[in-house]
Amino acid sequence: MSDDLVFYTHPMSRGRIVRWMLEEVGTTYRTEIMGYGPAMKEPGYRAINPLAKVPSLVHRGVTVTETAAICAYLADAFPEAGLAPAPGDPxxxxxxxxxxxxxxxxxxxxxxxxxxxxxxxxxxxxxxxxxxxxxxxxxxxxxxxxxxxxxxxxxxxxxxxxxxxxxxxxxxxxxxxxxxxxxxxxxxxxxxPAALRARDIDDRLVAEASQG
Missing domain, CATH: 1.20.1050.10 (Glutathione S-transferase Yfyf (Class Pi); Chain A, domain 2)
Structure with missing residues (x-):
């Protein structure tokens, strides 16, 4: 998995929206699953997201938080995916x-x-x-x-x-x-297809977590 794009999430969070967006974009990315509670409050993660919540995204050194902002950022960062009208389009x-x-x-x-x-x-x-x-x-x-x-x-x-x-x-x-x-x-x-892939990934992560 590429370290150019790192996705911090939990499978039962708004990160599911970003997962879908990443699957629509179709690029490689690395996922870091963050546990609720102390794990999200560690100084290392607070440096990425001071509110200690998910999702967060780091793309080539650029940090983006807030789900809608991440979606808008990805649409512009990967215009070939066609997920936003081009600048200048009414x-x-x-x-x-x-x-x-x-x-x-x-x-x-x-x-x-x-x-x-x-x-x-x-x-x-x-x-x-x-x-x-x-x-x-x-x-x-x-x-x-x-x-x-x-x-x-x-x-x-x-x-x-x-x-x-x-x-x-x-x-x-x-x-x-x-x-x-x-x-x-x-x-x-x-x-x-991207929605189904994203749902499958996160549902599988939820199932694995419930099994210990």
Whole structure:
């Protein structure tokens, strides 16, 4: 495995999204499995990710953390994979828009719901949290994935991978309500060869860990 690209992850983490992205990119990479707890808090790993969390990526000396940032970085670092509209392409705007809509409003709204945090029904309070309400976020997301095959430029991109991952995970575990538009959208993504490879790798790692 190449030391040019090192992927720090845990198979039961958002690292599963990055694993899928790496498999889409199709380059060689080395995986470092980080255990939760003390292993992630060691000074050596904190030098890579000060928050002591996964995933993280080191590519030829460049460190990238935060899942959406890693996906965007990989799309640009490996343009031959065609995972982002080219700079100057008008669809680049939609690509950035929905990639970071997933990383911002979707993640924040869904996390708050899981924690039982309710945004008061007050326009000033909604403005403070940025995303408004979970219902508004889910409606916007439904509009984004309806009436088009992919989010940007009529072809699969890192934005679809990231947003689709949140929808798959959220609907599976009940943190995002199931809607026909979501189901139709993720059905176009879930059986991609890279998605299947990534899922197989991480599921196998989970099974091996459970066996001791």
């Amino acid at each position: 669809e680049r705007g939609a690509y950035y828009r929905w990639l970071f809509f997933g990383a911002g409003p979707v993640e924040a709204a869904v996390t708050n719901k899981a924690l039982g945090v309710e945004v008061p029904d007050d326009p000033r309070m909604r403005a403070m949290v940025g995303y408004g309400s979970l219902a508004e976020v889910l409606d916007a997301l439904e509009g984004a994935v309806s009436g088009r095959e992919y989010l940007a430029g009529g072809r699969f991109s890192a934005a679809d991978l990231y947003v689709g991952s949140h929808l798959m995970w959220g609907m599976q575990f009940g943190s995002i309500e199931t809607r026909p538009a979501y189901e139709a959208y993720v059905a176009r993504l879930a059986d991609r």
